[in-house]
Amino acid sequence: MPAFNRHAMQPVPSLDEQARQDFVCSLRAHLSGRLMPGAYKVYEHRVEPSFRAANGQSPQDHEEVRAAMTLDPFYQFWSAMQRRSQELLWESVIDPTERQLLSLIETSKSLARAADQSGRGTLRLDPALPLPRYHAAVDIHLQPGGYHTEFTDDDVAAGVVYDKGINLYMGGALGAENNLMGDILLAYLREKYPDFRPKKILDLGCAIGNSSVVWARAFPEAEVYGIDVAAPVLRYAHARAEALGVPVHFSQQNAEKTNFDEGAFDLVLSHIVLHETSKSALPRILGECHRLLQKDGLMLHLEIPRGKSIIEKFMHNWESYNNNETFSRFMTEIDLKAEALKGGFVNRDVLVGEFAPKLDVAQMNYAENFFWKILAARR
Amino acid sequence: MSDSISKPALPKSRLARVAKGKRPQYFSDPATDKLLSMTLTLMEELSVTRERLDSLERLLASKRVVALEELESWTPSAEAALERSAARTAYVERLMRAMHAELEEITRRGTPSSDIDPLDAVGS
Numbered sequence: 265m266p267a268f269n270r271h272a273m274q275p276v277p278s279l280d281e282q283a284r285q286d287f288v289c290s291l292r293a294h295l296s297g298r299l300m301p302g303a304y305k306v307y308e309h310r311v312e313p314s315f316r317a318a319n320g321q322s323p324q325d326h327e328e329v330r331a332a333m334t335l336d337p338f339y340q341f342w343s344a345m346q347r348r349s350q351e352l353l354w355e356s357v358i359d360p361t362e363r364q365l366l367s368l369i370e371t372s373k374s375l376a377r378a379a380d381q382s383g384r385g386t387l388r389l390d391p392a393l394p395l396p397r398y399h400a401a402v403d404i405h406l407q408p409g410g411y412h413t414e415f416t417d418d419d420v421a422a423g424v425v426y427d428k429g430i431n432l433y434m435g436g437a438l439g440a441e442n443n444l445m446g447d448i449l450l451a452y453l454r455e456k457y458p459d460f461r462p463k464k465i466l467d468l469g470c471a472i473g474n475s476s477v478v479w480a481r482a483f484p485e486a487e488v489y490g491i492d493v494a495a496p497v498l499r500y501a502h503a504r505a506e507a508l509g510v511p512v513h514f515s516q517q518n519a520e521k522t523n524f525d526e527g528a529f530d531l532v533l534s535h536i537v538l539h540e541t542s543k544s545a546l547p548r549i550l551g552e553c554h555r556l557l558q559k560d561g562l563m564l565h566l567e568i569p570r571g572k573s574i575i576e577k578f579m580h581n582w583e584s585y586n587n588n589e590t591f592s593r594f595m596t597e598i599d600l601k602a603e604a605l606k607g608g609f610v611n612r613d614v615l616v617g618e619f620a621p622k623l624d625v626a627q628m629n630y631a632e633n634f635f636w637k638i639l640a641a642r643r
Numbered sequence: 644m645s646d647s648i649s650k651p652a653l654p655k656s657r658l659a660r661v662a663k664g665k666r667p668q669y670f671s672d673p674a675t676d677k678l679l680s681m682t683l684t685l686m687e688e689l690s691v692t693r694e695r696l697d698s699l700e701r702l703l704a705s706k707r708v709v710a711l712e713e714l715e716s717w718t719p720s721a722e723a724a725l726e727r728s729a730a731r732t733a734y735v736e737r738l739m740r741a742m743h744a745e746l747e748e749i750t751r752r753g754t755p756s757s758d759i760d761p762l763d764a765v766g767s
Contacts, residue, residue: 279715283694287687290731294739302746309749338745344669344676348683355660362658402664409659416656425658588664 266436268428271507272371273500275360275424284356285428289435292349299342300579306338307575326577326596330585333578347586350406350433357428358408365421372420372503379502384511387502389495393516398542399493402588405429411471412494423472423500430474438474441508445535446478449566451621452638460562462486462531468519468549469537473501476512479533480505489529491517520548527558534565538600538639539592546598550607557643563609567637569618570596600639613642686738690731697727 277285307329315332316322323329333339361368379385395412403410407429411422430442438444453460463486467476470490480488490512492498498514505512517523519534532553538546553563570592571577577596584593604614618635669676698717702709719727736743 279698279717280691280695282718283691284687286694286727287690287731290690290728290735291683291686293732294735298736299739299742302742305746305750338742338749340669341679341742344679345683347667347669348680351662351680352683352687354662358658358660365656365658403662406662406664408662410663413659415658419656421658586667588662 267440268431268436269440271504272375273368273420273424273504273507274428275364275368277360281356281360284352284359285432288349288353288356288432292353292433293435295342295346295349300346303333303339303342303579304575306336307333311336311339323574326571326574326581329574329578330581343582343586346582350587353432354407354425354429357425357432361421361424361428365416365419365424368424369416369418369420372499373418375503375506376499379506385502385505386513386515387498388513388515389498390516391495393493393518395493396518396520396542396545398540398545398591402590404540404588405433405583406588410494411492411497414496418499419496420500420503422494422496423498423504426497427472427474427500427504441477442472442474443478445566446475448619448621448636449475449533449535449564449638450478450482452566452619452640453562453564455621456640457562460531462562464529465489465531465533466491466524466529466556468532468534468553469540470501470514471497473498473505473512473514475533475535476501476514477505477508477510479531480510480512486531487513489513489515489524491515491519491522493518520545520552522552522556524556526555527561529556530558530561532556532561532563536566536568538565538567539589539595542591543594543598547603547606550604550609552607553641554608554643559643561643563604563639563641563643565600565639567595567600567639568592569635569637600637604639604641609641609643615640690734693730693734694727697730 311329311332312322315328323332334343376387379387400410400412407422407426409415409422411426413422415421427442430438434444439447462479462483465479465483465486465488467473467479467488467490470476470492471494473490476488476490479486488511490498490501491514492501493516495516498516501512502514505514519537534549538549541549550563557563569580571580581593581596583589584591600616601614605611615638617638617640619638620635666676669679698719699709701719701723702713702717706713
């Protein structure tokens, strides 16, 4: 597995805990790389032919594919194992985190005190902020407690668990600082808008600030802000950014309605966040982006592709039904450009594009033949 | 194992181990879901045990006496990590043989499916 940078906010696994995390990576590499392609084969060789024999025609949409595939024994077994691997993934990170939680909280406090004195990065929490239903109804990605649950005072556990969890989820392909998502959107900006030099950047739904840090490193002269609704990931994000020596301003806010001034930013971003929201929140978030951008400011949202053929669409929706990514199922049908227009952007300034960035070898495993979806709009 | 020995006083708060949200049922009998979950956990723990043994063997090869603290703080060399990763990959491959067998059968062209009872095949 590619290197993962050690910093002060990471728990140190015991010998057995390390072996569990390594096992989860090996298991998931097999499930995704070796068995997942089998689902396409059983569809082609078994499910689609018997559906056609019984109904006189092929499945007409991804919901019909779903109805037929969930009865297939190979698909059932792969799917059940994929689900269990996600549960094992979190368990393997929760154990060492729980054991070292109190000392990690102390470290986060001393990093925050040092930041207060140096006047670099900041953290502003709002305990009165209501959690949106789409965020708290189920634990997203099956992380027990989600991004938001506080298990003790000044809790950072959700952030600690999420950081190592997404590192394992991608078998290290997210990079040494879980930086891949930020790198992809940054590569898009540099290719399409080479002269754009942002002064004030906002990262929506920033969680642990892994992408916020990418932007702060890329544009050291810019002020970078990150918002999220969940306090424990923000406490961790602040401590982590300080441990890495990168100043970011984090605050607990809902991207549907922030307390920043109109036109406060020239670059507003999100990294695979929109599919975790809801039908009603999505246009409100894009409307808020429109309000927050100054004239000629730029909005960039990175999204996961949702497939072209009906079997691809069905497979891309696996996470919706099995990994608590409830809203992503609806994203298959949503026209992001239309949503941006609802938010106040003008037709000629909005673009929904596919982007396959050229990245270094360590990241190619994931990015090769994988076209990311990007919603871009100019104010 | 030494996890229980090296564990410091429990923190005040326990973290959750189960995610909120209805768990899908994958098989017609829910017992099969539970069995598969347990099997994968056993698979994980066997992997953990094998790696621990591997650590011990490597240490024993280089030292005459192994203190428990010494084992606990041991980490594989880059070379050993690569060897262990390859061994894990092979182990998972072995365990998944039933799945690959099914795939092979489905995609094998020009031969009838193995619905045929082996006894029928030799009995006539």
